[in-house]
Amino acid sequence: MSDAGIAIGQIGERELLRRLRRRIPTDGGVLVGVGDDAAAIATGPLTLITTDSLVEGVHFLREWTPARLLGRKALSINLSDIAAMAGVPRHATVSLCLPSDLPLAFVDGLYDGLLERAAETGVNLVGGNLSATNGPIVIDVTLLGQADRVLRRQGAQQGDLVVVTGQLGAAAEGMKALRKGARLDAEGNLESTGRFSESLAGAVEHCLRVQLDPTPPLAFARALAERELVHAGMDLSDGLSGDLLALCSESRVGARLDPGCLPVDLQAAMLERTRNGDPLALALHGGEDYQLLLAVPPERLEGLRDLAVVWEIATTVVGEFDAADPRVRLESGEELVPASHEHFRPSRHERADAVAEA
Amino acid sequence: MSDAGIAIGQIGERELLRRLRRRIPTDGGVLVGVGDDAAAIATGPLTLITTDSLVEGVHFLREWTPARLLGRKALSINLSDIAAMAGVPRHATVSLCLPSDLPLAFVDGLYDGLLERAAETGVNLVGGNLSATNGPIVIDVTLLGQADRVLRRQGAQQGDLVVVTGQLGAAAEGMKALRKGARLDAEGNLESTGRFSESLAGAVEHCLRVQLDPTPPLAFARALAERELVHAGMDLSDGLSGDLLALCSESRVGARLDPGCLPVDLQAAMLERTRNGDPLALALHGGEDYQLLLAVPPERLEGLRDLAVVWEIATTVVGEFDAADPRVRLESGEELVPASHEHFRPSRHERADAVAEA
Numbered sequence: 001m002s003d004a005g006i007a008i009g010q011i012g013e014r015e016l017l018r019r020l021r022r023r024i025p026t027d028g029g030v031l032v033g034v035g036d037d038a039a040a041i042a043t044g045p046l047t048l049i050t051t052d053s054l055v056e057g058v059h060f061l062r063e064w065t066p067a068r069l070l071g072r073k074a075l076s077i078n079l080s081d082i083a084a085m086a087g088v089p090r091h092a093t094v095s096l097c098l099p100s101d102l103p104l105a106f107v108d109g110l111y112d113g114l115l116e117r118a119a120e121t122g123v124n125l126v127g128g129n130l131s132a133t134n135g136p137i138v139i140d141v142t143l144l145g146q147a148d149r150v151l152r153r154q155g156a157q158q159g160d161l162v163v164v165t166g167q168l169g170a171a172a173e174g175m176k177a178l179r180k181g182a183r184l185d186a187e188g189n190l191e192s193t194g195r196f197s198e199s200l201a202g203a204v205e206h207c208l209r210v211q212l213d214p215t216p217p218l219a220f221a222r223a224l225a226e227r228e229l230v231h232a233g234m235d236l237s238d239g240l241s242g243d244l245l246a247l248c249s250e251s252r253v254g255a256r257l258d259p260g261c262l263p264v265d266l267q268a269a270m271l272e273r274t275r276n277g278d279p280l281a282l283a284l285h286g287g288e289d290y291q292l293l294l295a296v297p298p299e300r301l302e303g304l305r306d307l308a309v310v311w312e313i314a315t316t317v318v319g320e321f322d323a324a325d326p327r328v329r330l331e332s333g334e335e336l337v338p339a340s341h342e343h344f345r346p347s348r349h350e351r352a353d354a355v356a357e358a
Numbered sequence: 359m360s361d362a363g364i365a366i367g368q369i370g371e372r373e374l375l376r377r378l379r380r381r382i383p384t385d386g387g388v389l390v391g392v393g394d395d396a397a398a399i400a401t402g403p404l405t406l407i408t409t410d411s412l413v414e415g416v417h418f419l420r421e422w423t424p425a426r427l428l429g430r431k432a433l434s435i436n437l438s439d440i441a442a443m444a445g446v447p448r449h450a451t452v453s454l455c456l457p458s459d460l461p462l463a464f465v466d467g468l469y470d471g472l473l474e475r476a477a478e479t480g481v482n483l484v485g486g487n488l489s490a491t492n493g494p495i496v497i498d499v500t501l502l503g504q505a506d507r508v509l510r511r512q513g514a515q516q517g518d519l520v521v522v523t524g525q526l527g528a529a530a531e532g533m534k535a536l537r538k539g540a541r542l543d544a545e546g547n548l549e550s551t552g553r554f555s556e557s558l559a560g561a562v563e564h565c566l567r568v569q570l571d572p573t574p575p576l577a578f579a580r581a582l583a584e585r586e587l588v589h590a591g592m593d594l595s596d597g598l599s600g601d602l603l604a605l606c607s608e609s610r611v612g613a614r615l616d617p618g619c620l621p622v623d624l625q626a627a628m629l630e631r632t633r634n635g636d637p638l639a640l641a642l643h644g645g646e647d648y649q650l651l652l653a654v655p656p657e658r659l660e661g662l663r664d665l666a667v668v669w670e671i672a673t674t675v676v677g678e679f680d681a682a683d684p685r686v687r688l689e690s691g692e693e694l695v696p697a698s699h700e701h702f703r704p705s706r707h708e709r710a711d712a713v714a715e716a
Contacts, residue, residue, distance in 0.1 A: 031404065032508060035608070037442035037592050038408035038501075040508050043401040046389065049485060050396035051451040051500060057492045084395035093409040095453075095498045127407060134415045135493020140453045142409060142500040143396075150390060150398050234395050250393070 008107060009100030013130055016104075020111055024125050029090065039126035041091050041144070048145035050081035056136035064178045066186035067106045069212045070139070071113025077237070078143035079121055080216035080290040084235035085152075086225030087145030089218070091126045092118065095140040097133035109186060110139070121218060151225045155232035156251035156295030162319035163230075163294040163304065164263065165217050168240060169279060172286025173268035174211025176275075177204050184208045200274065203267035210265070214290040220311040221292060229304045232295040239287035240318075242338035244328050247293060254323030258331050259284070263316040285339040295321055366465060367458030371488055374462075378469055382483050387448065397484035399449050399502070406503035408439035414494035422536045424544035425464045427570045428497070429471025435595070436501035437479055438574035438648040442593035443510075444583030445503030447576070449484045450476065453498040455491035467544060468497070479576060509583045513590035514609035514653030520677035521588075521652040521662065522621065523575050526598060527637060530644025531626035532569025534633075535562050542566045558632065561625035568623070572648040578669040579650060587662045590653040597645035598676075600696035602686050605651060612681030616689050617642070621674040643697040653679055 008016055026033040032040035054060055054074050065073075075092065082089045094114060098107065118125055123143070181194025182204045190205040216235060224230055232251055236243050240262075248255050262283045269279035296304055301317070308315045323329075328336040366374055384391040390398035412418055412432050423431075433450065440447045452472060456465065476483055481501070539552025540562045548563040574593060582588055590609055594601050598620075606613050620641045627637035654662055659675070666673045681687075686694040 032443075032510060036511050037439040038406040038445065038503065040443065040505065041405050041407065042403060043405040045400060047399050047401040047405065047502075048396040049399065049449065049451060049500075049502070051453045051485060051487050051498075053453055053455065053487055053489050053498075055455055055489045055491050058490050081395040085390075085398065087396065091407065093407060093500055095409045095411055095500075097411065097413055097496055127409060129409050129411055129498075131411050131413045132416050133413050133494060133496070136491060138455055138491070138496050138498075140409075140411075140487075140496075140498045142407075142451055142453075144405075144407070144502075145396065147398065152390060153394050 006104050007101045008098060008104050011104065016107065017130060023111055023115060027124055030124050030126055034125070034127050041126060044146050046147050048082055048085050048087040048147050048150070049142065050078055051140065051142040052077045052081065053138060053140040055138050064183070065212055066184060067109030068113040068186045069184065069188060071110040072117040072213050074139040074141050075114055075117040075123065075143070076214050076216060076290065078141045079218060080214070080235040080237060082143055082145035083216045083218045083221040084233060084292060085145065085147060085150045086221050087147040087150070088222060089121050089123045089143055089145045091124050091144040093142045094125060094128040096128065097131050097138035099133055099137065102137070149225055151221065151230065151233045153232055153234045153247050153250035156247060156253050156321050157231055158253055158321055158323065160231055160295040160297055160321045161301060161317045162244065162255055162257065162321060163296045163315055163317055164236065164240065164291055165220065165313050165315055166289065166291040167263045167265035167314065168236070168289050168291065169282035169286050170207045170210035170265035170268040171214065171288035171290070172282050173265070173271050174207035177207055177271070178211065182208055184212055188213055196271070200271060203271050206267045207271060211288065214288065216290040217292060217311065217313050220308065220313045223307055223311065224304070227303065227307065229300045229307065230294045230296050234293050236289040236291045236293050237287065239285045239338065240293070241284045241328065241336050243293055245326070245338050247295065248326040248328060251295065252326055253321045254325045254327045254329070255319055255321045256329050256331065257319040257336060260331070261316060261318045263314060364462050365459045366456060366462050369462065374465065375488060381469055381473060385482055388482050388484055392483070392485050399484060402504050404505050406440055406443050406445040406505050406508070407500065408436055409498065409500040410435045410439065411496060411498040413496050420495070422541070423570055424542060425467030426471035426544045427542065427546060429468040430475040430571050432497040432499050433472055433475040433481065433501070434572050434574060434648065436499045437576060438572070438593040438595065440501055440503035441574045441576045441579040442591060442650060443503065443505060443508045444579050445505040445508070446580060447479050447481050447501055447503045449482050449502045451500045452483060452486040454486065455489050455496035457491055457495065460495070507583055509579065509588065509591045511590055511592045511605055511608035514605060514611050514679050515589055516611055516679055516681065518589055518653040518655055518679045519659060519675045520602065520613055520615065520679060521654045521673055521675055522594065522598065522649055523578065523671050523673055524647065524649040525621045525623035525672065526594070526647050526649065527640035527644050528565045528568035528623035528626040529572065529646035529648070530640050531623070531629050532565035535565055535629070536569065540566055542570055546571055554629070558629060561629050564625045565629060569646065572646065574648040575650060575669065575671050578666065578671045581665055581669065582662070585661065585665065587658045587665065588652045588654050592651050594647040594649045594651050595645065597643045597696065598651065599642045599686065599694050601651055603684070603696050605653070606684040606686060609653065610682070610684055611679045612683045612685045612687070613677050613679045614687050614689065615677040615694060618689070619674060619676045621672060
């Protein structure tokens with residue numbers, strides 16, 4: 001541990017900055033990296049930019065998330081946005097609000113995860129900001145990407161198929177497992193099943209990993225856009241019900257969703273059933289899937305599936321864009337009302353409280 | 359007021375996002391603005407990027423700062439970094455952590471200031487993020503700029519003159535005035551002189567304005583770089599003593615500073631003397647000046663001064679880079695020890711407490 005057991009208040013901002021800067025590698029695309037007033041980077045004619053935060057007490061609790069996985073996730077939720085625009089992630093800045101009693105080991109772990117995930121995805125950390133706070137930790141990442149053409153939320157047409165990648169619901173089930181005391185260690189291995197029986201260890205570990213260390217299908221999204229296989233797309237972060245409605249609104253079309261077709265994560269469904277829960281609700285409203293939601297013209301579905309095989313990505317047709325009014329209906333004709341993440345609202349406070357009550 | 363008197367928790371995240379998005383104009387350089395997974399912008403071959411935050415309780419108190427001025431400052435502190443690299447500010451993202459009981463009027467005011475300052479400086483707001491928080495307000499801005507050549511911190515040479523723009527110390531004196539109860543209203547006019555006598559109203563208003571609504575010399579910095587009049591530069595944000603040492607470290611030179619030459623803000627000095635304070639310490643260590651610190655070869659000083667006249671910017675020679683070891687000495691030979699902003703450290707806690715005690 002050496003000096004990692006001390007609090008950051010004991011070493012001060014300048015020394016912490018020096019410590020973090022020393023760890024950051026740079027490559028040829030970075031003309032001026034961290035340490036000047038601003039970074040200077042080489043860019044192409046079209047640049048993507050997105051920003052997303054993790055706030056303690058709202059998106060995570062320190063006791064739930066090893067710092068390394070938190071660092072990975074802070075970048076991954078932004079990678080998901082760049083993937084959803086079919087871009088290549090390139091440069092990131094990281095702005096941290098840290099309480100002075102935070103252990104240095106936590107900040108080191110956070111940077112372990114950030115740098116590791118950046119290296120995996122070809123991203124350079126080019127700048128950032130450290131601020132003290134009297135409140136919760138805030139990790140704010142801004143990510144720049146490069147693109148030739150972009151995949152937008154608008155563009156879905158009547159007749160297009162509603163396609164999702166991967167499986168849904170495991171991240172939401174992972175959140176429930178965290179509330180029940182299940183934990184991963186810093187290496188992402190199961191540390192405790194909490195109130196789940198040991199026989200469910202494999203499923204618990206799987207759901208915790210999807211929740212704490214999401215892996216959006218970056219390369220697949222780019223390949224999709226290059227081949228013009230889709231009309232529109234976005235990432236699934238707030239839950240399918242709300243996100244599909246958002247895609248419909250931006251494209252000014254309506255959709256019919258067949259719940260029977262949803263690719264509910266099998267291990268999440270199993271855990272959910274042990275609690276007499278509803279696996280379908282998990283897949284519809286759970287959120288944080290960080291998969292892709294796509295509008296695919298029927299004649300290009302085969303091309304999409306061929307490409308998905310190459311990238312080892314599951315794709316599932318779950319409905320059709322079939323109307324002009326931007327609403328989502330189930331097969332039964334019933335309108336699907338989003339029950340997804342909403343900050344500030346009382347329902348969200350309950351959620352935040354629920355996060356905090358563990 | 360109408361709905362501006364309600365709290366943001368009453369209208370929810372989606373409605374707040376819709377409300378803010380409606381206000382954001384876009385221009386031709388923005389291919390995809392707010393509302394998609396990421397923004398897409400047109401960029402040149404060299405892009406500058408910087409990020410800086412304002413954290414409640416550390417950088418501001420709600421009672422001290424009208425929301426509109428806070429919005430302006432959140433952008434201005436980033437503009438200062440782009441200016442210090444000799445760039446043209448272009449695109450910004452704004453990431454906000456907001457408590458749910460925050461009045462909607464506060465968020466509207468914040469955006470009034472952000473959009474106004476963005477319009478003044480040719481910046482497009484292209485994205486952002488809203489998050490709930492159980493803690494202090496955090497305003498995190500990332501600003502992209504465009505540049506042909508950049509002005510770096512490294513490059514100062516022995517024999518170069520140490521030059522600062524503008525006057526120093528007014529922002530720090532403005533902070534003291536805030537602690538004494540002096541206030542500006544949302545239009546930036548004096549609302550109260552606090553514990554200062556009415557006869558000092560003009561000076562109090564001036565210092566509050568410099569503190570709450572800084573105006574870094576954007577155009578001048580670009581013109582400087584175009585004409586290659588300086589070897590190195592940075593912005594003065596942490597205080598001259600610390601910033602000059604940083605410039606020395608990056609350029610691997612030492613400097614001699616003549617305190618008698620410092621352009622201490624006259625009105626700040628007057629206020630400081632009414633409290634038997636030390637105007638020089640204010641100018642040396644006060645911070646938040648958001649002026650430029652430059653390394654100017656003597657033969658180009660006249661060119662710099664000619665240019666400064668055009669842009670109506672004061673420039674003052676305050677010393678010389680005259681040694682190889684990266685230290686700063688006063689005329690007396692004494693080493694200048696920075697007493698500038700340092701987060702996390704106990705000294706900084708005292709400062710944060712001092713901020714909070716008002």
